[in-house]
Amino acid sequence: MLISDLGEFGLIKRLKDILGSREIGHDCAALKFGDRYLLMTTDALVEGVHFLKRYPPEAVGWKAVSVNVSDIIAGGGNPRWLLVSLILPNIEASYVERLYEGIKKACEFYKCEVVGGNVSKGRETVIDVFAVGESERPLRRDGAKPGDSLFVSGTLGDSRAGLELLLENRKDYKPHELALIERHLRPTARIDYVKHLVKYASCAVDISDGLVADARHVASMSGVRIDIDSKKLPLSKELKMFCEERGKDPVQYALFGGEDYQILFTHPKERWNPFLDMTEIGNVSEGSGVYVDGKEVSGGYSHF
């Protein structure tokens, strides 16, 4: 049986069974060390799969760090140390240096440090980052409780629209299109949410696969039903302009877009914090599955 027959999650389940590990399946592993917790995660960007050669290498470096930091944040911690493992064909050294400029900028922004790494030869460029963070109270995907409200940071769907624009490979883009492209190329992990999440969240996950797909992980791991109200989804004015021009529905982008790197989290309604750009988009109840406007949603990208 080929990997494609099993699917990514089918394969991960099999590997998890072989190892018999309980940590696998969360955004990051949380291990007690002394009186604190270490958070650990890894995520790779592969050329031709996650980025194209023509993308600015500084942006690729920034993103490679951000997607890992995003997992640490969803795990309820701050990033501390990174290791960067590069697989490189024989390309221009200046490309690798620009990649590292982006990594450095991201480290300064998120207040973490590259402490080591590895360079190997290979046929395609891979930037594989390992991040270690620290937490007083790790958050898991399995903590959502009936009665909680469902919240999301920032706006949703921008990254997917930005990707579509990028793939058009035009010479000229309008300002709102450039803003969307920027959100795909250079996502910002929500480091400003760490304190709030650690204090109040019962559950958190970063939105990398798309709102519905990631909500489904929460619902199944927490053993709850999640209801999303599509009228409440936070949409940027740039995404609305993009969709208006093309006769598309921005709600579909917000529900299934992916790579937003916003945080989806749950806690009681009254913990809403006016100083953060958080939006209540639904609620948690007993049962199972993810419902949008009362209808169960099982698919994902197929809606596009």
Added chain:
Amino acid sequence: MLISDLGEFGLIKRLKDILGSREIGHDCAALKFGDRYLLMTTDALVEGVHFLKRYPPEAVGWKAVSVNVSDIIAGGGNPRWLLVSLILPNIEASYVERLYEGIKKACEFYKCEVVGGNVSKGRETVIDVFAVGESERPLRRDGAKPGDSLFVSGTLGDSRAGLELLLENRKDYKPHELALIERHLRPTARIDYVKHLVKYASCAVDISDGLVADARHVASMSGVRIDIDSKKLPLSKELKMFCEERGKDPVQYALFGGEDYQILFTHPKERWNPFLDMTEIGNVSEGSGVYVDGKEVSGGYSHF
């Protein structure tokens, strides 16, 4: 300028300069956390570069763990947690499962645990492991002192001979050849040396690039001269048989072979431990460079 013009170490130096990090350049990073030290390292096996598709996947999984554990040992610690990042083309799922069986066996042997990972699509198989260990007293490459003796664990050169035999891709191998192949495919990181190293070593490094190349790292980072006595190099009877049959010099294999994953370390002569398979092969003095039998050696693999 292409990466090949700069060389691996030239590239790493440039990246280190961009980041301004002091940790990079050692076998692993050592970070104080609470009252102990965390050791972190990463090393990747790339298909077509570090292994071939026809190698038993269990062996590849075992080796991917062992090469990382070896760095943690050289850093003066025991491994605790691993993350496994896989880049996979659409291959048979059973291949990945067998890879994981090897990873699991290695974790049981070294007493560490896979706590997470990642799976990405790609054109070639990469097993990228990230290891976190723990140490009371981290060892560095820069601690060798004039007056120390130079020691090595186990025997040297076997892995290189095993690789040459493997590449012949014969149907039948003799028992001593199979033993050498096994040492290339399934190296054992010297976990039995951790206590001795932490207690006595002034400096340690694992032999992955070859004895002379790794001794050169120690000499340049410690600011000392290293003398190796070729008559003292520990050679296995299997390597001697292999070399006799082919009219080759086993000393060349021991000096330049690489991938032995033995530990090269320094401490006063009187700390020699009869319960370990350690051999005194030379000494450390003031000066610079690596000398074999009194002659400075600058090259590496070119001796083959």
